[in-house]
Amino acid sequence: MAKKQRKSSAPSFRPFIKGFWIFFVFGTLSLALVFLLASWGVFGEMPTFERLENPQTNLATEIISSDGKTLGKFFLDDNRTDVPYSEIPPNLVEALIATEDARFFEHSGIDVRGTLRALIFLGQKGGASTISQQLARQLFVGVRSKNVVEAVLQKVKEWVIATRLERSYTKEEIIAMYLNIYDFNYNADGIRSAARIYFGKEPRDLKTEESAVLVGMLKNSSLYNPIRREQLVLDRRNTVLAQMAKYDYITEAERDSLSALKMDINFNPENHREGLATYFRMYLQGWLKDWISKNPRPAREGERDTWNIYLDGLKVYTTIDSRMQAHAEQAVQEHMKNLQKEFFVQQTRERNPTTPFLDLTPEEIEGILERAMKNSDRWRAMAREGKSEKEIRASFREPAEMTVFDWNAPTREKDTVMTPLDSIRYYKTFLRAAMMSMEPQTGHVKAWVGGINYRHFQYDNVIQGARQAGSTFKPFIYAAAIDQLRRSPCDELPDTQYCIEAGKHGNPEPWCPKNSDGKYSGKSYTLKAALANSVNTVTAQLIDEVGPKPVVAIVKNLGLTGEIPEVPSIALGTPDFNVYEMVGAYGAFANQGVYVKPVMVTRIEDRNGTVLYEYTPETKDVLSRDVAYAMVDLLKGVTEGGSGTRLRHNYNKNTQVYKEIITGYPYEFTNPIAGKTGTTQNQSDGWFIGMVPNLVTGVWVGGEDRATHFKNIVYGQGASMALPIWGLYMKQNYANPELEVSTDDFEQPEELSIRVDCSTPTPEEEENQELEDDLEDLDF
Structure with a gap:
């Protein structure tokens, strides 16, 4: 009986072991099932293999100068231009890995050690998201849900997609994709825009401390904003530098030296109204839209059949x-x-009561301002809102705060209060x-x-x-005279009053042009001297000789497309040209x-380098x-x-x-x-x-x-x-x-x-001179 008693009192671990294995197998199978269901799209749409191979992100159209510089970009929401891994500096890659994913080159999308650490310490000692997972979230998953269940399922999807990305791309390609897709704020979409906007340089030229700033922003670019929260970003940069030292990318001495540096932010905002060649870029925008209307995009299933200059990442070489x-x-x-400055000196109320206009009656000035009001954005916007004309006119006389142009302001802008009507007159000056x-x-x-x-x-x-x-049109008169009549720059014509009678060359009435000073010198000018001094009377004689029609024919062949009447007065540049x-x-x-x-x-x-136009x-x-x-x-x-x-x-x-x-x-x-x-x-x-x-x-x-x-x-x-x-x-x-x-x-x-x-002298002049010399030598 004693033996049986001792045997029955001994603890049995078999149920616990059995339970553990049941729990382990069931948990593993359940986890595998969850991953399998996620991969099948049960918890939400998953990217296809084709999308994984070609993830489509919105890319800005880049305008490139003849010397290889980016003049600007066309974009709506995403000012993104991808750069290959080869153009990303090693210090940026090292800062990224040291801060975001130290074992990036060792795992296959999921960092098991990091995940266990995050589970055990509830994220207090760092998260578990690898660079591949963060890329998966950016490309395919989206913003993390606040609902716990949905957030967990999103995390599962990230894991599945991350492993697929690792199978589809090299580590270097994943790093490039991640840096190219991140939003750094202020239209700095992707590392290239960020480097240009925050430091005024290309990514390959970033210094270690500058790379550390941008990597620090990856945690939360809205929070770590170098324009608004300088000290916070500086501290974050130094944290990144410390991580680089921890993993031996830089020495402790280099960390201390770099951490002591101030942030050298060179803010260069990129938008459609600032930067180099703004007027040209706006012209080019219209040119591209016209080109797109005539050149359809190659048809692909599920894609637009027209190019979009704001989304398709075109490269325009100018x-x-x-x-x-x-x-x-x-x-x-x-x-x-x-x-x-001199114009303002001359156009003061004291010197000119009608400033900035000259030689106009009050009624004519009122007409100019009236047309300007009706052509303004304010008038059109209020009209679209259904405002009556009386209400619109009244709004132009109500003082309002506004920012106006000022040559003397450091930024060329000043804040002021004036009525919209006064601002119209102000800009006319x-x-x-x-x-x-x-x-x-x-x-x-x-x-x-x-x-x-x-x-x-x-x-x-x-x-x-x-x-x-004006007188810039006169060379075309001279060109016609030389071309049609074989005139020479050395030919001479007198500077005297010259009239072309009514009816000649389609002239409706007599035309007797004066020189700019209203005087006639009476002396003869070579054509070269006449053009140099803009002698109107000589130009009038030339157009009378050659006629307006040949002049118009020449200028049309030279690309002047405006309306040019075939009358002599065009000789003084009366037609309008740009x-x-x-x-x-x-x-x-x-x-x-x-x-x-x-x-x-x-x-x-296009974004892949395929030539669409030459x-x-x-x-x-x-x-x-x-x-x-x-x-x-x-x-x-x-x-x-x-x-x-x-x-x-x-x-x-x-x-x-x-x-x-x-x-x-x-x-x-x-x-x-x-x-x-x-x-x-x-x-x-x-x-x-x-x-x-x-x-x-x-x-x-x-x-x-x-x-x-x-x-x-x-x-x-x-x-x-x-x-x-x-x-x-x-x-x-x-x-x-x-x-x-x-x-x-x-x-x-x-x-x-x-x-x-x-x-x-010409041959004729030489011959005449010889005759004169011979006559002088004769003894009568």
Whole structure:
């Protein structure tokens, strides 16, 4: 009995062991079933194999300059441009692994040790999400649910997708995908945008401490915001550096040294209204939409059949040179600020009660403001809301807080209170500008500046605005006379009153143009001197000789598409043209008579590098090489002895001449330059188009309304309004030899049949001189 008693009192572990194995097997099978059900999509849609192989993320369209720089992007919500792993610096990869997933290269998507640690310590000693799991959540799962059950199921889906990603991609590809998809705030979608926006550089150029900032933001970019919470982000950066030291990516000494550095944030927000070439980018946006409408996307199941410039990650390769574009924008800013200062001096209430308008009655001014109101965004928006006209008009007279443009403000903006109607009049006081620069041999547009500030003046005066060309149209009259009548730059015509009677050349009434000063010198001018000095009477004689019709034919072949009446008065530049077309037309003179249509886009690729578009040059032979060279020689005279001679001087040495706007512009160009200034009636528009052998640049300056202008010719001429911008721009171009802007003379045809050297007598003149000499030698 004693033995039986001892045997029955001994504990039996068999039930516990049996229960453990039942629980273990059941738990394992249940867990396996959960994973299996998740993979079958029972807990929500799972990505197909095809989607895993080609995960589609929205990519911004990237605009790339001819020198390989990103000018800007087109995007709606995602400003993302993918970069391959090869362009991600090692310090960024090391910071990421040390902070987010130390065993990344050892596991297959799930870090078992990390998961157990997270379960045992309830996440107090770090989470368990691997980089692969975080990528799975970003690509396919989405924001973590606050419901516990749903959150657990989401986690299961992440595990399943993470293991699939590991089978489909290399570790390097997963790292690149993860960094490319993360949202760093401020339109910084993906590592490339983040590096550019927060540090103003490409990812490959990031320093270790900069990489640490961006990796630190991966925890929560809204919380760790370097613009709003500098100290918090600095502490987080140092935590990342500590992790890098812990895993021997950097030494303790390097950690201490880097942690002591301040954060060098170089904030460069990327949006459609800021950055380089804003006007050009907005033009390009319309160009691309037009191209898309004519070029359908290859049909694929479940995808759109049209391209989307905001989502499809197109790469648009343009002709714009980022360096020349920066020079152009800087030249416009520098000169226009000075010119505007003088304009404000002249246009005060004391000097001009109708400021900023001149020569207008109160009724005419009221008409200008009325049209501006009805064309405003405010009027259209309120009309869409169903507001009555009375309510809309009343709103224009109610003071409101607003931010307006101001040349003197550090940011070019100031906060103020004024009525919307007063703001319309305020903006009318600002002079506008446009500038385009083109390579004449290829038509490649190198710089495009449509105005003084895109945020506040969105009208693009390069291609939208057309204004009277003034004397910049005169070379086309001379070109027709040389081409049709074989005139020479050395031919002479008198500066006397000249009239074309009514009925001739379709002239409705007699036309007797005056020179700009209203006087006639009575002396004879060579055509070269007449063009250099813009002698209107000589131009009138030429168009009378050749007739308006051949002139119109030539300018149409040179790309000027506007309406041009076939009447003699066009000789003084009365038709309206834009800068884009005028530069293209002048380009034919520099390109030996061949017109090349200006081009801005050379190639378009999709996100995979497949070429979708390549441009074909549009060219036309318009003038012979002889005529084109004769025109270049004529236009060189403008900078050698005409209105463009100030390009040859240093006006710091002559402070009495236009010192308010010229001081500080030491041009002193010595190389051959061809060009033409232009000034329209009442000094409303100032033009200058300047050429060197491989670059043609046109500049226009004027008010939004023709009634906004300088009162006198001193400041209101093209030589004062527009030419300085060309000079500043070219000065900067020549300072950078990498741009290879020519300082050589224009190429002369081997056999030149048109006389351009007026210092050498013609054969007829030599023969006459010999006869005179012979007669003098005869002894009667």
